[in-house]
Amino acid sequence: MKRSMLAMGLACGMFTVATVHAAPQQDVYDAVEQQRQPLLDTLETLVNIDSGTGYVAGLSEIEALLTERLEALGAEVEAHPAENFGGNTLVGRLQGNGDRNIMLMIHYDTVFGEGTAKDRPFRIEEGRAYGPGVGDAKGGVAVILHSLEVLKTLGFDDYGQLTVVLNPDEEKGSLGSRDLIQQLSADQDAVLVFEPxxxxxxxxxxxxxxxxxxxxxxxxxxxxxxxxxxxxxGRNAIMELSHQLLQLGDLGDPDKETTLNWTIVEGGSKRNVIPEHAQAEGDMRYVDSSEYERVLNEARDITANQLIDDTEVEFRLDKGRPPLPGNPQTQALAEQAQKIYQELDRELLAAEIGGGTDAAYAYHADSPTPAVLESLGLVGGGYHSDEEYVQLDSVVPRLYLTTRMIMELSDAETED
Ligand SMILES: [Zn+2]
Structure with missing residues (x-):
């Protein structure tokens, strides 16, 4: 499939497939319903332990709890230190009797500082659960653990290996866990990521x-x-910077969904001194990987045209998280998820988002595997704010979705 065609389809933003009513698999649904309250209990426990990125005391407490839970599910658990951040990435492996390898991944750090959980602990109100990190992404941790409980209840082990990856540094860019994520994901058939x-x-x-x-x-x-x-x-650095910013105004490309917005400017020191220094910072978002080179080269060409002689102009572009671009494997997983939701008579959208997540580190642009799908955590909103919440009525559908995805992916024909 041509990637450009697919990207065009995805550029429409959101779409659904036609609704066909089908019944849920009753044994799975019953086992899922039994995990609803236990999932909420797990979520309450996790939310009430502060685990801001780098807050090692809280991260360690959660690590101990998650290690115990994974081991009780039958997993072998390893801990890999997240260099420079504190905390460990936990890798739990469950061996099955099949040959498909599936990775379930999410972070357990939050953006909230020490004391937040005490100030506003987990609470339930009008169909929603609130608390620091309840959606982003402790809800996702809970969905993973309790989907595995459902599989255990059902005695399902047709997968080859299930690998659970829980990292402690996502909210600061996952620089201490991304290499591990890239390495572990390379051996998988599918990677499911549990952001909300x-x-x-x-x-x-x-x-x-x-x-x-x-x-x-x-x-x-x-x-x-x-x-x-x-x-x-003097040679006025602010005047030159202003000239350059106006020239660089359209480095974005709407057709490719690339944006570059200048968001910070600094310059000058005293009102009566011609400024010798000025600088600006910009935020570039993109989905097409070739856009890095294009923007860098165009910017260097453009900045060669200076307003003021004898000023020095330097443009730099530092790489952050890569994109998860539109691709056929992800699309196939999304369609599979939509079909499973139809068993519950529910609609599921396939969305594009402007932000970046660790799903991008699990995606390998040069290989058809693994297929990567993001946002299998709970349905919610208000992330990173005091109003962060998840919808309680999403617990059963989301547990059902992950359980059935793992079952179907395990039974899929192996492609040669
Ligand atoms: Zn997150």
Missing amino acids: TFSEGATDAVTVVTKGINYAFLEVKGRASHAGGAPEQ
Whole structure:
């Protein structure tokens, strides 16, 4: 399938397939319903332990709890330190009797500092659960653990190996766990990622495209002089920077969904001094990997045209998280998820989001495997805010979805 065609289809943002009513698999559904309350109990426990990125005391407490849970499910658990961040990435492996390898992945750190859980602990109100990290992404941790409980109840072990990866540094870019994620994901047939839904208005959706992010820097060196006595001897870095920013205004490309927005400007020191230094920072989002080179080259060409002689202009583009671009394997998993939702007579959207997640590290652009699908956690909203919540009525559908995805992926024909 041509990637460009697919990207065009995905560019429409969200779509669904026609609804065909089918009944749920009753034994699975019954086992899922039995896990509803236990999942909420797990979620309460997790939310009430602070685990901001780098807060080692809280991260360790959660690590101990998750290790115990995974071992009780029959997994062998390893801990890999997240360099420079503190905390460990937990890798739990369950051996089955089949030959398909599936990875279930999510982070257990949050953006909230020590004391947040005490100030506003887990609470349930009008069909929603609230608390720090309840959706992003402790709900996802709970969905993984309790889907595995459902499989255990059903005695299902037709998978080859299930690998559970729980990392402690996602909210700071996963720099201490991304190599491990890339390495572990390479051996998988499918990787399911359990961030919450990101759509507006708590819409029930999975994510099929996440944008990559790069950081743009523009720096101008001029020459200082007295603004009253000898302005002509100065070289005004702010004037040159302004000229460059206006020239660089359209580095984005709407057709490719690339944006570059300048968001920070600094320059000058005293009102009576011609500024010798000015700089700006910009936020680039993209889905097409070739856009890094294009933007870098165009920016360097454009900045060669200077307004003020004898100023020095430097443009830099630092790489952040890569994108999860639209691709046929992800699309196939999304369609599979939509069909499973139809068994519950529910609609599931396939969404594109502007942010980046660890799903991008699990995606291997040069290989058809693994197939990667994002946002299998709970349905919610208000992430990173005091109002963060998840919808209680999403617990059963989401547990059913993950359980059935694992069952179907395990039984899939192996492609040669
Ligand atoms: Zn998250």
